[in-house]
Amino acid sequence: xxxxxxxxxxxxxxxLTAVLTACGSTVGGTAQPAETDIRTLDTGSYPTEPINAHDxxxxxxxxxxxxxxxxxxxxxxxHSGEIDPRMTFGxxxxxxxxxxxxxxxxxxxxxxxxxxxxKMLYGFESNGTSKDSTINSSSGWPSKQAANxxxxxxxxxxFPDAERANAAAREFxxxxxxxxEGKNQPVALPGYPAALSHWxxxxxxxxxxxxxxxxxxxxxxxxxxxxQQALVxxxxxxxxxxxxxxxRTAPLTDEEVMTLPWDPQHVLMxxxxxxxxxxxxxxxxxxxxxxxxxxxxxxxxxxxxxxFVEDQFTKMNAEQIALSWGSVGVRTAxxxxxxxxxxxxxxxxRVETDAAAPPNVPDSACVENKQVLDGRKxxxxxxxxxxxxxxxxxxxxxDAQQRAAAQYAVFANTR
Numbered sequence: 250x251x252x253x254x255x256x257x258x259x260x261x262x263x264x265l266t267a268v269l270t271a272c273g274s275t276v277g278g279t280a281q282p283a284e285t286d287i288r289t290l291d292t293g294s295y296p297t298e299p300i301n302a303h304d305x306x307x308x309x310x311x312x313x314x315x316x317x318x319x320x321x322x323x324x325x326x327x328h329s330g331e332i333d334p335r336m337t338f339g340x341x342x343x344x345x346x347x348x349x350x351x352x353x354x355x356x357x358x359x360x361x362x363x364x365x366x367x368k369m370l371y372g373f374e375s376n377g378t379s380k381d382s383t384i385n386s387s388s389g390w391p392s393k394q395a396a397n398x399x400x401x402x403x404x405x406x407x408f409p410d411a412e413r414a415n416a417a418a419r420e421f422x423x424x425x426x427x428x429x430e431g432k433n434q435p436v437a438l439p440g441y442p443a444a445l446s447h448w449x450x451x452x453x454x455x456x457x458x459x460x461x462x463x464x465x466x467x468x469x470x471x472x473x474x475x476x477q478q479a480l481v482x483x484x485x486x487x488x489x490x491x492x493x494x495x496x497r498t499a500p501l502t503d504e505e506v507m508t509l510p511w512d513p514q515h516v517l518m519x520x521x522x523x524x525x526x527x528x529x530x531x532x533x534x535x536x537x538x539x540x541x542x543x544x545x546x547x548x549x550x551x552x553x554x555x556x557f558v559e560d561q562f563t564k565m566n567a568e569q570i571a572l573s574w575g576s577v578g579v580r581t582a583x584x585x586x587x588x589x590x591x592x593x594x595x596x597x598x599r600v601e602t603d604a605a606a607p608p609n610v611p612d613s614a615c616v617e618n619k620q621v622l623d624g625r626k627x628x629x630x631x632x633x634x635x636x637x638x639x640x641x642x643x644x645x646x647x648d649a650q651q652r653a654a655a656q657y658a659v660f661a662n663t664r
Contacts, residue, residue: 290610314506318509329376340377343531370501378399398472432449514569534550543558596629598618606650
């Protein structure tokens with residue numbers, strides 16, 4: 250529905266009320282709420298229409314469709330907390346392209362050449378730890394801060410077929426083990442004899458790969474001290490859960506990757522996009538996932554406390570979550586869930602206190618955030634419209650309120 254129709258409806262309702270009041274009439278029954286005239290809202294300089302308002306939906310070019318495929322598989326990639334519940338902190342995940350493999354797998358430049366050689370289609374990486382600290386995997390064998398007892402990186406890559414996946418896994422492993430010559434030793438996993446694994450006896454890390462149909466599953470795992478059996482047990486647990494997760498979906502052909510639907514329910518289109526940029530970016534800037542997939546983004550751009558993030562989205566009955574250049578959009582199960590998200594201020598990060606809501610924006614609230622760290626903004630506002638929830642943030646309250654008003658307008662203007 251466009252602005253003019255909404256405005257006409259609202260003005261008609263006001264006019265009828267004025268006439269009836271002037272005549273001294275008493276009207277029984279229950280009043281029905283009218284749509285807010287979004288032209289009256291203070292939206293600052295932010296867009297008030299979705300980026301597909303006047304044209305067909307944006308379609309990513311073919312060379313960006315591996316990003317879309319990576320976002321899809323995120324819902325079937327396990328995170329560290331599923332391997333060991335002590336690993337509650339996320340350390341940022343993201344889509345993986347054949348030309349840039351994660352350093353957690355080894356020498357990224359060499360391994361990327363192997364991935365391209367065997368026609369890797371797309372992938373995804375998820376990281377987590379038991380302490381909110383970092384892993385250094387950028388040079389040689391990985392290391393970590395002493396306090397970080399347990400860590401896990403999950404990597405899933407899809408190739409066109411099992412033959413290429415097997416060949417790629419073997420080459421990944423051989424190249425990586427050769428780079429650690431004289432320091433690392435092969436490790437067997439009794440429960441997964443096809444797994445290719447190695448470790449360094451004076452280090453608490455294990456790197457392991459397993460071809461599984463057209464997929465290569467890989468983990469970089471660590472425990473609190475150099476303990477090969479503990480690492481083997483963790484790896485076998487991880488493989489069991491990751492294989493079960495992949496069994497809930499189907500691999501894609503290269504043709505299917507090129508024709509995947511992009512935002513078919515218009516969740517991203519409904520989410521405030523201040524610069525109106527539409528290229529998929531699975532690093533956390535512009536993406537769409539389900540309620541499980543979004544947990545991989547704990548640690549950046551969402552807070553590292555993955556359990557808190559999961560609890561908040563679960564409470565609002567989130568079905569799909571979009572991240573859109575600093576804005577968060579959620580499709581919930583129903584309008585009641587969306588309104589509850591506002592009344593209970595179910596933001597995916599902890600808040601300090603209430604702040605003034607944006608003027609004249611229905612079903613909205615603003616807060617001052619508890620911690621302003623790692624790029625987190627001071628103020629956030631949340632707004633509901635039908636079954637959708639939008640969350641926007643800024644260091645200035647007025648700016649956050651204007652973003653919230655613009656988000657409401659985008660919701661109202663999305664077909």
